[in-house]
Amino acid sequence: xxxxxxxxxxxxxSRHANExxxxxxxxxxxSSLEPVIEKHPEYEKADLLTRMVEPERMFTFRVCxxxxxxxxxxxxxxxxxxxGAIGPYKGGLRFQKNVYPGIIKFLGFEQVxxxxxxxxxxxxxxxGSDFDPAGKSDGEIMRFCQSFMQALxxxxxxxxxxxxxxxxxxxxxxxxxxxxxxxxxxAFENGVLTGxxxxxxxxxxxxEATGYGAVYYLENVLKHEGEDIKGKTIACAGFGNVTWxxxxxxxxxxxKVVTLSGPDxxxxxxxGVTTDEKIAYLVEMRSSGRNRVQDYADKFGVQFFPGExxxxxxxxxxxxxxxxxxxxxxxxxxxxxxxxxxxxxxxNMPTTNDALRxxxxxxxxxxxxxxxxNAGGVATSxxxxxxxxxxxxxxxxEVDKQLHQIMDTIYNMSVAAAEQYDxxxxxxxxxxIAGFQRVADAMMAQGIF
Ligand code: GLU
Numbered sequence: 210x211x212x213x214x215x216x217x218x219x220x221x222x223s224r225h226a227n228e229x230x231x232x233x234x235x236x237x238x239x240s241s242l243e244p245v246i247e248k249h250p251e252y253e254k255a256d257l258l259t260r261m262v263e264p265e266r267m268f269t270f271r272v273c274x275x276x277x278x279x280x281x282x283x284x285x286x287x288x289x290x291x292x293g294a295i296g297p298y299k300g301g302l303r304f305q306k307n308v309y310p311g312i313i314k315f316l317g318f319e320q321v322x323x324x325x326x327x328x329x330x331x332x333x334x335x336x337g338s339d340f341d342p343a344g345k346s347d348g349e350i351m352r353f354c355q356s357f358m359q360a361l362x363x364x365x366x367x368x369x370x371x372x373x374x375x376x377x378x379x380x381x382x383x384x385x386x387x388x389x390x391x392x393x394x395x396a397f398e399n400g401v402l403t404g405x406x407x408x409x410x411x412x413x414x415x416x417e418a419t420g421y422g423a424v425y426y427l428e429n430v431l432k433h434e435g436e437d438i439k440g441k442t443i444a445c446a447g448f449g450n451v452t453w454x455x456x457x458x459x460x461x462x463x464x465k466v467v468t469l470s471g472p473d474x475x476x477x478x479x480x481g482v483t484t485d486e487k488i489a490y491l492v493e494m495r496s497s498g499r500n501r502v503q504d505y506a507d508k509f510g511v512q513f514f515p516g517e518x519x520x521x522x523x524x525x526x527x528x529x530x531x532x533x534x535x536x537x538x539x540x541x542x543x544x545x546x547x548x549x550x551x552x553x554x555x556x557n558m559p560t561t562n563d564a565l566r567x568x569x570x571x572x573x574x575x576x577x578x579x580x581x582x583n584a585g586g587v588a589t590s591x592x593x594x595x596x597x598x599x600x601x602x603x604x605x606x607e608v609d610k611q612l613h614q615i616m617d618t619i620y621n622m623s624v625a626a627a628e629q630y631d632x633x634x635x636x637x638x639x640x641x642i643a644g645f646q647r648v649a650d651a652m653m654a655q656g657i658f
Contacts, residue, residue: 211243217258228311230533230558234318235262237562241641244630249649255657257649264317266290267310270360272338274353277346286357288336290370291317294651297368298334299324299587301375301404304382306341313337315533316375319557320587322644323580326619329591334370336361342377343500354385362393367400367598373590374404376532379450379495380416384409400597403590412593414608415586420454420530421609422585423555424462425616427526430551430575433624433634439463442481444524446470447531448502451555451583453491455530456482468519470531471502475519478511520544526551529559536560538567545571554579569637581619581640588615 210218221235239258246252267289275281287310290298300320303312313335321333340353365372374383383404390401405411414421428438441464445452448469456466465481469491482488487509494504506513520527520540527549529535533556536544541564544552552568554560557579560568569576589612596603619640626646627639 213253230311230315234315238641241638264289264291272356274356284338284340286338287313289313289317291333292321293332296330296332298370299331300335301373302378303337303375304340304342304377308337308339323584325644325647327584327588331591351385354382355389358386358389362390380406400594403593410597413605415589417454418589419451419586421458422616423582424458426582429620442467442524443526444468444519444522445528445530448491452530456488470519473501474515476506476513523547528553528555530555533558538564541567553577578637578640
């Protein structure tokens, strides 16, 4: 590998030895940039990459909250404002007990490239807390969110940093956080958060956007291979908001999602998660807070596989849509042995780096990277910001049309970037290069700081 790239990777490895997820994403992204760095010596001269792998700013804060029994708890809140060269920092908040700086930093770094790829004016950021929402009452969630916002509000704003949801943070949490922000600021600045409820400035289609966008991206890939989405079977993971959106759009287009998963195992539904009743049940499962996918099997009489992941199931398309590092080498081998042709990442960094390389090396297999495939979510957040600043509401058709166009552009830009550097049809490298290029241009233009 190019000596400059290796030295930056080495620097990150030694400085962030306790943050393996962050090291993993840096290695993955930077290894795609080799031809770009060779063609543009000015980046090395300005030592651009060392600055790109360092968040502009990252901070923690104390979040104290009272449970229903009158006991006090203290969690850690995080916000990482990774890169603001092309727009206000933008990215979700994750509430999950395993959250620590390495998770927030990896998500923030991915977000920089993803947001750039959307072509919209949004920088990259991420945040969250090690608060575990499982089993918490509504009142506990509200008090936690209010306390979280009391600590965060002075560091965010519609032109500064615009958080949104991620795992453990949905419309309910965003609502409580916005209420607290409004009370503290005494102003209706609703462009400060996205993923809001429709009644106070949320965008239509935002809840569906990540899943819809992933399916629009998949359609582009299938078209490239001369295939149609109709009749395709899709193996998904998770049963959250993203998988729900995939089920909805896949069904509309005549495809079917046949697996869902949870911390307890996975379900296989050969008829597909295709009826309104089944799709609506995913929302119910999520809001129950039980965090069990077995409930689906019990309700609809399908098979449940306790403690297993769905990657052994034969399907035309595999879409890991649950969480990071869900697919390791063993699962990747299984997927390849099943003759899967389309491996479309959806969750942020769902594949370990060795498994990803292995899948990309399989003859005939097409691998698409999450930072492109799931970018429809944050892109629609940017459309929500645009509506908020215009004090307008766009129709469902208008938002969906723009989302569709953005996904087509992301796909086309990725293909073109890979071709420009003679990498062939390489959607992974193409997305990294296209995402990098825009941020690099903006950073170079704005001088060294
Ligand atoms: N958390 C989502 C993501 O990973 C959405 C972020 C946003 O809408 O700002 O992109």
